[in-house]
Amino acid sequence: MKEGYEVVYKRPKTLLDKRMHYCPGCFHATIHKLLMEIVEEMGIQEKTVGVCPVGCSVFAYDYMDIDMQEAAHGRAAAVATAIKRMLPDRYVFSYQGDGDLAAIGTAETIHACNRGEKFTFIFINNGIYGMTGGQMAPTTLEGQKTTTSPYGRNVQKLGMPLKMAEMVSQLAGVAYAERVSCNTPANTRKAKKALKKAFEIQGKGLGTTFIEVASNCPSGWKCTPVESLDWLKNKVYPYFPLGVFKDVPAVKEEV
Amino acid sequence: MGEIKFMKGNEALAEAAIRSGLQGYFGYPITPQSEVVEYLAMQEPNHNYVLIQAESEVASVNMVYGAAAAGARVMTTTSSPGFSLMQEGVSYIACAELPCVFANIVRGGPGLGTIQASQGDYFQAVKGGGHGDYHLIVLAPNSVQEMVDHCRLAFELADKYRNPVMLLSDGSIGQMMEKVVLPEPIPYKPDKPWATTGKTPDRKRNIITSLYIQSEDMEKKNQTIQAKYQEITKNEIRYEKYRVDDAEIIISAFGLTSRICKKVVDLAREEGIKMGLFRPITVWPFPTDQFAEFAAQDRVKFFLSAEMNAGQMVEDIRLSVNGKKPVYFYGRQGGIVPTPEEILNAAKGHLK
Numbered sequence: 001m002k003e004g005y006e007v008v009y010k011r012p013k014t015l016l017d018k019r020m021h022y023c024p025g026c027f028h029a030t031i032h033k034l035l036m037e038i039v040e041e042m043g044i045q046e047k048t049v050g051v052c053p054v055g056c057s058v059f060a061y062d063y064m065d066i067d068m069q070e071a072a073h074g075r076a077a078a079v080a081t082a083i084k085r086m087l088p089d090r091y092v093f094s095y096q097g098d099g100d101l102a103a104i105g106t107a108e109t110i111h112a113c114n115r116g117e118k119f120t121f122i123f124i125n126n127g128i129y130g131m132t133g134g135q136m137a138p139t140t141l142e143g144q145k146t147t148t149s150p151y152g153r154n155v156q157k158l159g160m161p162l163k164m165a166e167m168v169s170q171l172a173g174v175a176y177a178e179r180v181s182c183n184t185p186a187n188t189r190k191a192k193k194a195l196k197k198a199f200e201i202q203g204k205g206l207g208t209t210f211i212e213v214a215s216n217c218p219s220g221w222k223c224t225p226v227e228s229l230d231w232l233k234n235k236v237y238p239y240f241p242l243g244v245f246k247d248v249p250a251v252k253e254e255v
Numbered sequence: 256m257g258e259i260k261f262m263k264g265n266e267a268l269a270e271a272a273i274r275s276g277l278q279g280y281f282g283y284p285i286t287p288q289s290e291v292v293e294y295l296a297m298q299e300p301n302h303n304y305v306l307i308q309a310e311s312e313v314a315s316v317n318m319v320y321g322a323a324a325a326g327a328r329v330m331t332t333t334s335s336p337g338f339s340l341m342q343e344g345v346s347y348i349a350c351a352e353l354p355c356v357f358a359n360i361v362r363g364g365p366g367l368g369t370i371q372a373s374q375g376d377y378f379q380a381v382k383g384g385g386h387g388d389y390h391l392i393v394l395a396p397n398s399v400q401e402m403v404d405h406c407r408l409a410f411e412l413a414d415k416y417r418n419p420v421m422l423l424s425d426g427s428i429g430q431m432m433e434k435v436v437l438p439e440p441i442p443y444k445p446d447k448p449w450a451t452t453g454k455t456p457d458r459k460r461n462i463i464t465s466l467y468i469q470s471e472d473m474e475k476k477n478q479t480i481q482a483k484y485q486e487i488t489k490n491e492i493r494y495e496k497y498r499v500d501d502a503e504i505i506i507s508a509f510g511l512t513s514r515i516c517k518k519v520v521d522l523a524r525e526e527g528i529k530m531g532l533f534r535p536i537t538v539w540p541f542p543t544d545q546f547a548e549f550a551a552q553d554r555v556k557f558f559l560s561a562e563m564n565a566g567q568m569v570e571d572i573r574l575s576v577n578g579k580k581p582v583y584f585y586g587r588q589g590g591i592v593p594t595p596e597e598i599l600n601a602a603k604g605h606l607k
Contacts, residue, residue, distance in 0.1 A: 045453075045454055046453045046454060046455050046456075047453045048453060048454075049325070049451050049452070049453060051321070058466060059466075061460075061462045061464065064460075065454065065460055066453075066454050066460055067451035067452065067453055067454045067460050067461045067462070068451065068460065068461075068462050068463075069320075069321060069324050069451055069462075069463040069464070070462070070463065070464035070465065070466055071317065071320070071321075072317060072320075072343055072344060072347050075313070075314070075317035075320075075344070078309065078313075078314040078315075078317035078318045078320075078321065079317050079318070079320055079321035079324075080321065081307070081318055081321065082279065082281065082305075082307075082317075082318035082319070082320070082321030082322035082325065082329075083321045083322065083324070083325045083451070085279070085305045085307065085322070086278065086279055086305060086321075086322045086325045086326075086327045087325055087452060087453075090452070090453055107310050107311060107313075107314065108310065108313075108314050108317070111309075111310040111314065115307075
């Protein structure tokens, strides 16, 4: 450290110093870092167990210096449910993509939320199946082209994209539901705040916490990282608005 | 001497699990198995186990995965269609080498089938069932007492080998009531340094996964598991013999059918036919060498496998006997339990 300088930014110790396999510009890396910053700041490395899904983040355990389990496609919510029930004083999170959480795993997601399982969902919604090469997801936007909707998503045949944060906020078991993004430094800071709040609520045992990240996929969307940010702003946020959909602790405090 | 009770097979299984230190049960109702989760729900206030009636068998098997990987002693039970639903999770559990216990209270299939007892899931139980090369240790109880005894044994074997263990039972044993001696409860203190309980400074992070994306790593993982299966095969084969010492006909059966076949042997002996029963208790690992030894004896004329299916275990007997002696089959399907007389007649039909 040079004299007269101070550290304003560093990698948290809980994030392993490894080259990530994620594509340039992908939010996964950002979210991984935010998450591990929170684990470090809260001093809960010894008490945290993560569950990663089938999808691009299947290797999340390669980067996070915490105990982790890799779940079958769509089943992270069931796996996380059991971990949290067996080890109720631990901080448990599932880290899932949209195909995982909102297509093949919809039942597990809804029922874990409805039971009020006291773990945190981290839902990376990039509107596409990234790992398998850019197929249509339940969250693909109307008219959006993917390898399995080459003429654009036809909502007459396929239905509208699922709004998961809004859906789960209707369930009594959910204590906190927010949609965040990482397209700007300001939004990234808000995302971290939301994640931290979710972990704090989990620590208090108030119910399920659900953080949806309106994320990007430059490779799957066939665009540059910068263009992916424009797509987010112009197409994604209008349909998937950022914001808090449920905040039981805040409501309680108001009362 | 343990406590003596008159219990249903499914309830006895649940009580045995509690007395074996059960910490987590995750299940879904299905006939003829539902009494297990009902019993555990009734007993829940008296014990410390976690009980979740899941939204599906798919969820319950993945809850078993999560809880087992967190170091807990866990079980799920189901019946045939439910176990089919679980197969993906069972394959993951086998690869991740997680100790846990399954019970399949088998009913007649295929499809929705019938709620009556069957042994039609033998192949699914012993050949893998899900994708990839793996085995469960499979115990085939033939009484309510063995539902209890095998339950305790299943938990012990699961921990010993870090391998899922299955009780291959059926709707009759699950539903029938018999006298049963219950074992003393044991406290369970898991010693599982590999479990994901939170990374402490004294160790590296624990990762539970079944993903080995590099072919060389995946082959190595498979070789490790296969070596374990060889060890299990060497140590854990269990069987029962009945009047086989001078037997010229070896009748073979597992589970419920083996009880019927004891009667078959007695009836045959009354008629002067030298018949004996050889009953595999572990259907995986299979007592291959024992069948081969019978086949090598001059006095043994033929084998007959009696099963409540279209002929499944008979294939393993044929592989074991390896063409040295004839191996015949008699079976009933659709939930029909064969009578001793019809099995005896089938055997007599092969006498020259």
